[in-house]
Amino acid sequence: MADESLFDFLHMEIVSHVYKEQQAGKGEMDNKDRAVCVSVLESMGFRVGQGLIERLTRDSPSFKDELDVMKFVCKDFWTKVFRRQVDNLRTNHQGTYVLQDNKFSLLTQLSNGKQYLDQAPKYLAFSCGVVRGALSNLGMDSVVTAEVSVMPSCKFQVVIQKL
Amino acid sequence: MAVCIAVIAKENYPLYIRSVPTQNELKFHYTVHTSLDVVEEKISAVGKSLGDQRELYLGLLYPTEDYKVYGYVTNSKVKFVIVVDSSNTSLRDNEIRSMFRKLHNSFTDVMCNPFHNPGDQIQSKAFDGIVSGMMVQTG
Numbered sequence: 480m481a482d483e484s485l486f487d488f489l490h491m492e493i494v495s496h497v498y499k500e501q502q503a504g505k506g507e508m509d510n511k512d513r514a515v516c517v518s519v520l521e522s523m524g525f526r527v528g529q530g531l532i533e534r535l536t537r538d539s540p541s542f543k544d545e546l547d548v549m550k551f552v553c554k555d556f557w558t559k560v561f562r563r564q565v566d567n568l569r570t571n572h573q574g575t576y577v578l579q580d581n582k583f584s585l586l587t588q589l590s591n592g593k594q595y596l597d598q599a600p601k602y603l604a605f606s607c608g609v610v611r612g613a614l615s616n617l618g619m620d621s622v623v624t625a626e627v628s629v630m631p632s633c634k635f636q637v638v639i640q641k642l
Numbered sequence: 643m644a645v646c647i648a649v650i651a652k653e654n655y656p657l658y659i660r661s662v663p664t665q666n667e668l669k670f671h672y673t674v675h676t677s678l679d680v681v682e683e684k685i686s687a688v689g690k691s692l693g694d695q696r697e698l699y700l701g702l703l704y705p706t707e708d709y710k711v712y713g714y715v716t717n718s719k720v721k722f723v724i725v726v727d728s729s730n731t732s733l734r735d736n737e738i739r740s741m742f743r744k745l746h747n748s749f750t751d752v753m754c755n756p757f758h759n760p761g762d763q764i765q766s767k768a769f770d771g772i773v774s775g776m777m778v779q780t781g
Contacts, residue, residue, distance in 0.1 A: 530754040536717035537750055540697065616718040616760070618652065 483562065483584075490585055494520065494601050517604045524608020525615070532613040535559055545639060548617050549576050556613060561585070561606075574639040579632070586631035599627040603635075610635060643733075643778040644724045644741065645709065646670040649749065651761060652719035654678055658764040661725075662778050674723050677703050677711045681721050684713070698746075699739055714742040720749065727778070741776055748772040 497519050501512045535556060542548045553565035557580070567579040585602050589595050603625040611623045620640040627633045646661035661670040680703040700713035705728065714722040722745050726733055752758055752766045 526756070526760075529760050533716070533718055533750050533753040537746060539717065541715075541717060618719055 487585060487588060490602070490605060491588075493523070493605070498601070517601070520601070520604035521608035521611070524605040524610075525612035526608075527605075528609035528612020528614075529616045530612075531560065531609065532556070532616045536617070542617070545574075545619065546570070548614070548619060549578075549637070552610065552613060553578055560609065574641060576637045576639075578635045578637065580635075581632040583631050583633045586627070586633060590630045592630060594630070596627060596630065599630060599633070600625070603627070603633060607635065610637065614639075643726070644776050645727050645778055646674065646723075646725040647745070647773050647776060648674045648723045648725075649745070649764060650674070650678065650721040650723065653761075657720070657762075658769070658773075660770075660773055660777070670725060673706070673709065673711060673725055677713060677723050678721070680704055680711075681713045681715065681723075685715060699742060701735075712738050712742075714746070716746060716749070722746070722749075724776075744772055744776070 497516050498508075501516050502508050505512070536551075539551070539555075542551065549568060549570070553568050557563065557565050557578075561580070561584045563580070563582065563584065565578045566581045567577075569577045569579075583603075583606075585606060586599060589599065589602065607623040607625050611621055614621045614623075614637070622638045622640065623635060625633055625635045646659070648656055648660075649658040651657050656671075656674070659671060659674065661667050681700060684700045684703070698714055698716060700715060703711045703713045703723075705711075708728055709725050710728055712724045712726070714724075716722075722742055724738065724741060724745075726738075748766075748769050749764075752764055752769050753760065755766065758764070758766065
């Protein structure tokens, strides 16, 4: 039972460590520093996503198309990584997908409403990276962003880059 | 027992290629390179047939007079190619499949190694060990 909290705690500490490192030496953090922290977290997530997807798709058959891949991400991948399925998947059928998770596991401990809303993006950067890494290894280059309006529900927007 | 084993990245450059040392290695490199065309053809052919269960194992790619070449592609479009001696007719399809399984498992472990960057040459000793186990024992 405790295994679930292990990663949650580790993740919180990773976020706090990255921000402390960036702030060491300087008194204030400006927007550029914040952007650096977010990209460090996102690139960590990217590498993790690449490795994870290799393990998780080892036995499954090849995917038919983009939508098939996104459905896999929403169901199997999300279950293995975040212990639940994505609640809502929307698409404009032109390469943009919005995944909505109403009880995102990395945000449940922060708050249940609007408190700490401004801190939430820090805790979503890693997960955006994981999704981007997973898609990249499946052959889809993408840009993944996340937004939160009410905790712990959040929306991940995936835009597939077409060459 | 394989004569040559190769792992090719999705951009079609080799991540790992190893052959039995006594032979002319360049010939194997060339064989693997030409087999890539056949792999591409098989991947796109499966796409058109709209089957529900699409296999990762591609089967016999093509036979030459001395060798038989088998292929396997993962979901991340990394290809494994195994070249076996034609004279070794006792190798059944199942055995080839299990060789590919072992390779895929070992490759997954390599990918999860934080010191390995995807796209680099594979330098893992464990992977080397698995491949040696599958190659023809010389001498």
